[in-house]
Amino acid sequence: MNEPVTTESYAACLRRLAELTAQATARRAEAQAWHERQCAAAERAVREADEQVRRAEAEVTEATELVERVDAEATHLWQVLRGRVGAGGRRLGDPPGAARDASTDPMVALERVRELLDRTRQPGDLPGSTNPLLALCGVLGATVAYLMGLAARAAGARYGGDLAVGLPVIALVVSLLGPLIGLWPAKLLADRRHALLGPRAMTIVLVAGLLTTVFLLVTSPG
Known part of the structure; x- marks a missing residue:
């Protein structure tokens, strides 16, 4: 119990x-x-x-x-x-790519x-000391164009016919474009000197080429 x-x-x-x-x-x-x-x-x-x-x-x-x-x-x-x-x-x-060790x-x-x-x-414009060279570029461009015109007139006179009429006209146009041809060597001159062919330089080239063209056309015997 x-x-x-x-x-x-x-x-x-x-x-x-x-x-x-x-x-x-x-x-x-x-x-x-x-x-x-x-x-x-x-x-x-x-x-x-x-x-x-x-x-x-x-x-x-x-x-x-x-x-x-x-x-x-x-x-x-x-x-x-x-x-x-x-x-x-x-x-x-x-x-160039990013530099691996760059810290800045x-x-x-x-x-x-x-x-x-x-x-x-x-780069700036060509200096004033290059003005004679720029004028020479204009003279050379006009002279080359005039000689090309003489060659065209001579070819027209040689072959006669329609060429005797057309080539003198082409020769005159080429001669009138002579001042513009001078811009090409002037541009090479500017690039060589790491400069720009500015308005002043272009004006010198064109004026020299135009005066040369006028002189050659006036004094041409034909």
Whole structure:
């Protein structure tokens, strides 16, 4: 038979049960709080990771746009350089690629190149010391045209017929174009000196060629 439980033993059991229940409740609350803290930390970590991803994507977009701007500006400046060099610019080839060990801001480097190109702008006109050579170009052009006209008239006189009528007209036209022919050697002179064949130089060539043409036509025996 079961022994009877005394009042003192029953009360002790109740106290023990109450203590265990309180411990279980406290541990359950602690576990719940720990779980909530872990969830909050995980959500915070996810938010921070999302923010880092957005910043990284923005940096990638900015870097891509910078690369495109640098490439476009470098290509433009390279074309300007080739234009300044002139005919020898074909030997320059394509623009150089990015330097692997470059540490400076590419936009700063491009700005320096732009300033350098601005200091070496398009070449100026031919100096006044070349005026005699320009006049000589006009004289030679007019002389060559006049000699071509003489050859055309001689051919017309030799072969007769329609050529005897047409070739003198062609000879006169060629002779009148003599001043323009002198512009070709004048342009070669300007390119050789890395200068421009400006309005002043062209005027000298054309006036010298025109005076030579008039002189040759007036003094021509025919």
